[in-house]
Amino acid sequence: MPRLSAETGVILPPGQPLLDRAVPAGFPSPAADYFEMRLSLDEHLISHREATFFVRVSGNSMTGFGIHDGDLLVVDRALDLADRSIVVAVVDGEFVVKQFCRLPDGVLLRSGAPGHRDILVEEGQELQVWGVVRWSIHKL
Amino acid sequence: MPAANPARDADYLDRLRDYYAENRHIPSFQRIAELMGFASKAAASKLMDRLAAAGFFERAPDDATWVPAERFFERPLAEAAVRAGAPDMIEGGQGELFLVDRYLVRQPSRTVMVPVKGDSMCDAGIYDGDIVVVERTKAAKAGDFVVAIVDNEFTLKELALEQGRFVLKPHNPAYPVIRPRGELEIFGVVTGLVRRYRS
Numbered sequence: 306m307p308r309l310s311a312e313t314g315v316i317l318p319p320g321q322p323l324l325d326r327a328v329p330a331g332f333p334s335p336a337a338d339y340f341e342m343r344l345s346l347d348e349h350l351i352s353h354r355e356a357t358f359f360v361r362v363s364g365n366s367m368t369g370f371g372i373h374d375g376d377l378l379v380v381d382r383a384l385d386l387a388d389r390s391i392v393v394a395v396v397d398g399e400f401v402v403k404q405f406c407r408l409p410d411g412v413l414l415r416s417g418a419p420g421h422r423d424i425l426v427e428e429g430q431e432l433q434v435w436g437v438v439r440w441s442i443h444k445l
Numbered sequence: 446m447p448a449a450n451p452a453r454d455a456d457y458l459d460r461l462r463d464y465y466a467e468n469r470h471i472p473s474f475q476r477i478a479e480l481m482g483f484a485s486k487a488a489a490s491k492l493m494d495r496l497a498a499a500g501f502f503e504r505a506p507d508d509a510t511w512v513p514a515e516r517f518f519e520r521p522l523a524e525a526a527v528r529a530g531a532p533d534m535i536e537g538g539q540g541e542l543f544l545v546d547r548y549l550v551r552q553p554s555r556t557v558m559v560p561v562k563g564d565s566m567c568d569a570g571i572y573d574g575d576i577v578v579v580e581r582t583k584a585a586k587a588g589d590f591v592v593a594i595v596d597n598e599f600t601l602k603e604l605a606l607e608q609g610r611f612v613l614k615p616h617n618p619a620y621p622v623i624r625p626r627g628e629l630e631i632f633g634v635v636t637g638l639v640r641r642y643r644s
Contacts, residue, residue: 343519344558344576346545350639371570371640377548384643391642437643442545443570444637445590 350440356383358436360393360402367391367402369417376443378402380436391438396424405434457481457492458501459554462517466553471502471511518546520578521557549637555581557633559592559599566590566601569616575640577601579633587611590635595623599632 351357360378370391372378380393392405394414403414403424412432414424426432460480464472472480477489493511496502500516550556561575569590571577577592585591587606592599593613602613602623613623 343516343521345515345518346520346549346558346639347518348515350545368570371572373570377545379545381643387643439641439643441640441642442549442637443640444549445635 350379350442352439353381353383356436357381357439359442360400362402365418366421367417370404372402372417372441373443376441378438379440379442381439382436384437384439386434386437393435393438395433395435396426400435402438454492454495458496461496462553465513465517466547466551471513518544520546520550520553545639549578549639551636552580555633556636557581559601561601561638565615565617565620566603567617569603571601571616571635571638572640575638577635578637578639580636581633583631585631585634592632592635594630594632595625601635604631 358380360380362372362376362378363374365374367373372391378391378393384390386392386405388405388407390405391402392414393400393402394405395401396414401414401424403416406413406415408425411425411427411430414426414432416423461471461477464480474486474489474493477483477492478486481489481492483489483492493502497504497511497514500514502511502517503514504510505512557579559577559579561571561577562573564573566572571590579592585604587604589604590601591604591613592601593604594600595613600613600623602615605612605614605622607622607624610624611629613625613629615622
């Protein structure tokens with residue numbers, strides 16, 4: 306990859322001069338040749354605007370799936386429910402985030418962390434899948 | 446005001462994006478003229494016409510004010526993924542609409558997005574295929590997740606201090622700590638990321 310002609314910070318051992326680079330003022334790219342494409346996060350993340358909801362995660366039951374306490378989930382209520390999707394479901398009147406796994410005789414809602422129980426929903430028990438998780442958003 | 450110039454318009458657009466990120470509205474022609482150093486409101490009006498023609502603004506329903514259009518929230522996207530793997534060593538060398546952009550991007554003019562490649566940061570919850578939001582900055586501190594340039598390669602690691610020297614720490618025991626022999630260039634600091642679970 307070519308050296309970026311972009312603004313970069315330089316960390317040097319003490320006593321060495323700081324190197325400064327000029328920033329090219331090209332359009333639309335802040336780093337010449339490397340950032341030719343543009344992406345609008347909201348356009349990219351949301352397909353069915355009227356059916357999309359943001360849900361904030363609390364708790365650590367899904368860390369094995371890379372979903373952490375405080376993360377935002379982009380939940381699409383118009384998306385088809387496929388096996389192994391991460392879903393927001395209502396169990397006993399409570400919202401939960403789990404992995405939806407079809408079983409021969411029911412559904413398993415899997416947690417993704419040790420110490421957190423999976424929920425077995427047997428034939429005849431009520432299960433409401435509220436929506437399917439399409440993206441997660443994590444702020445550092 | 447001199448004739449329209451794409452590079453200058455890009456700079457004006459950046460300033461409008463930063464203004465909007467801070468104030469949540471598009472400034473008046475008067476204010477735009479002040480911000481950009483134009484001599485007249487007419488110049489501000491012409492600038493907004495050009496940016497609207499390019500898809501960055503549109504007229505509000507009342508037709509009196511400008512509002513951001515789709516392209517206003519576009520951010521630069523890197524063409525190649527950043528390696529979260531070891532770099533190839535080359536010897537010798539709500540009440541309102543919730544916007545994800547608003548949530549993750551503090552300063553639009555300094556923000557780029559970079560796809561992640563590799564698994565060297567998986568223990569920190571950054572996986573292959575994630576898109577990280579990077580704020581280009583000269584100032585990084587130990588503990589920051591940074592995109593650095595090592596041997597002409599982008600790499601994503603945690604910036605750490607080791608015996609008074611900066612090193613790049615992976616978050617996967619299968620990868621070594623990178624101890625740059627020469628200078629360590631910081632391209633930017635990771636401020637957030639998005640990950641796809643379903644297409």
